[in-house]
Amino acid sequence: MEKHDYYHEHSHGYGIYILVWLALMTLTAVTVAVAGMDIDRFTVATALIIASVKAYLVLTIFMHLRSETRNFTVFVIVALLFLGISFVLLFSDYSFH
Amino acid sequence: MSSTEHTAETHVHRDDIGSRMGMWLFLFTELILFGGMFLIYSVYRFEYPEAFHLAAKELNTIMGAFNTAVLLTSSMTMALSIVAIQRNQKILSIWLQMITIFLALFFLVNKYFEWTAKFHHGIYPGSEELLSKGSGEILFFGLYYVMTGLHGIHVIVGMVLIGVMTRMTRKDIITKDSYVRLENAGLYWHLVDIIWIFLFPLFYLIT
């Protein structure tokens, strides 16, 4: 148990980070391109989906969430849920003005 | 091995997982700090869709995209610096950390030019020009300056933090066998990046 506390069991090679970087740059280019297209109501949704994918990559790979114990992922979900629920309930007021 | 302090005064036993856990919890507070402003943004965007659309045109999409690329790259270099130290490649790790700081500085310089260009056009909080516009536009720019401003402050803090890590790496306080501090600094930096990942489309790409 002690040794486990010290080291990351899985340490990534350099490659995976560079791959993720390429993906992030590509997604950024995509999101800029999409913004130029006229899809009106779906602009926000698309932009947010792409941003979420980027954030997911940063969280799981760059921030090593993937290699931490499951606790950490649960924590992240709880924090995001707090924001998400606040958003939904806030709009239970504003959507119906 | 200064991370395992066994002075009688403090009982700092080493627990890297616990250390990272504390950092993640702190990051949640940052996430929610900005999250609060995203909530405000979403309400006002909902109420003033055209004004937001119009106001966003004042922002330079290319600059924003470029800055996004700069920050994403700095995230990569930060992550790579940890791999380097894990492999005992101290010099490489230090270089990567310093590149991260440099990229952050580059980001800030771009931001500076963006902001001053706006000021030049008379668009800043409390300006006559801005106040003559409609509520939606005033709110858009209010949110723009506060959110990117607060984000900028976090970039500066991040630079200082990573600078401290660089010094610690040089002095062998951060080593192949003890690098949780660097990991934690990395976590902070990635969060700063994630916040920008959401700021960018919401301010620059809603044209």
Add this chain to the structure above:
Amino acid sequence: MAVESATIKSNGHEPSYLEYKGKHTGLLGWILSTDHKRIGILYLVSLSIFFLVGVTFGVLMRLELIAPGRTIMDAQTYNSIFTLHGVIMIFLFVVPGLPAVFGNFVLPLLIGAKDVAFPRINLMSWYMYVIGGLLAIVAILLPGGPADTGWTFYIPYSVRTNTNVMFALFAAFILGFSSILTGLNFVTTVHRLRAPGMTWFKMPLSVWSLYSTAWVQVLATPIIGITLLLVAVERWLGVGIFDPALGGDPVLYQHLFWIYSHPAVYIMILPAMGVVSEIIPVFARRTIFGYKFIAFSSIAIALFGSLVWAHHMFTVGMSDTGQFVFSLLTMLVAIPSAIKVFNWVATLYKGSIELATPMLFVLAFIFLFTIGGLTGVMQGILTVDIQVHDTSFIVAHFHYVMFGGTGFGFFAALHYWFPKMFGRMYNRKLAKVAFWFLFVGFNVLYFPMFIMGWLGMPRRYYDYLPEFQPYHFVSTVGSWILVAGLLMMIYNLYHSVKKGQVVTEKNPWGGETLEWQIDTPPIHENFTDIPKIDSDPYQYKMNDDVLEKEEVS
């Protein structure tokens, strides 16, 4: 400093934490200490001072209200006094109180740890607490006068008034940061430092409470952080976020404000409920009834508590849908609290009740919290709230839960852990007398507010119609009885730290949790050897006897 002269040695071998000499000695040994026990005491001392300042403002308010019209101060002063009373009591007493004092002192002991996960951050939390408190006090003395916005800093007045709002905002921001650091410390401590064998369901219930509280501290506090920061930025730079003159929405401010401030009341009450769950088994000599229900209800309260905030805003012009949703959710949040009350009362059943002072406070808690909680449910009903919002009814409600609940819970904890903390016992007779003054005084002070609020007496009003005077008069007299009780209690405890009867036994109350198995007062490292846990907490022999008797009959 009082504790320096208390020469309490632990049983034999090592010196107690009070006597311990580390890298620093004397006063520095306390204010630079990272020992969770010393930090708990530091909080206790600073908290008590701020509490007394808050009480003073409360007494002054009641003096002003004893008769209609001007009595001892003008209207502007009154506005500032109730603002300060709220800011101090909420941010400097009720929110930090139990976690910072007793969470710090007792949490590591309860889980068999030598300290919290981040001892230096723990000390930093205390520094921020003191700085925040001083900023709030300094605001009183500077020209411009203290803030007069109410502790809620509602827009637009908070961006218009010329009083020292900025100081109050920064004080609250720093205090929030202190709260966040304590929260993240406790979450990590509970996850990482439990003694071997202590699974989640072998933890004492106060640990469940402190853990749930810590999560709310971490997640909810940043919202008030950003909201108050934005008000400060608006005042300073005229940015335009909430200010209606610049296109902003003042109701949005209220939403953001209450997204924190409602969960904040659960930060206030959960640790107190944890204390109740600790104390009842000891003084009823019964194993707690429904351990898992109480444990899960703590999590549920933290969770549901984040869903109800807009019930503070039923009269401001939200959409009908929003009002309906929040009213419904408010009904739900009462359920886990009620579950706790049922389980506590079930624990008392057929118990061997000892009415020691901690138990008196706990029984009072159940009574007062129930009144406060039920009136809260009443207010959750839209039609009722339209009538009672912004009246004394609300003031009575929240004092019953925050003071009758958390306050009395704090006093209970104080009287329960006092012997362990100081190796001394207070005068038990005087403690009981003080209790009765507190209990009677409390009800005489606050109950009339329910009635007059129902009849239409507004809150935060400096003046009122003559028909309300009898209630105000009774209420003010109640405040004097209450203060007499407070003074008696404080005198008793303060005096006993130095001169109380020495206690050397490890377990003066007969408790079953780990803090009662170590030295009184604890040594610096708490445990000479970290214990191995193999049983549930609160195993009382009496329990078996009771069950046996039932089987026979």
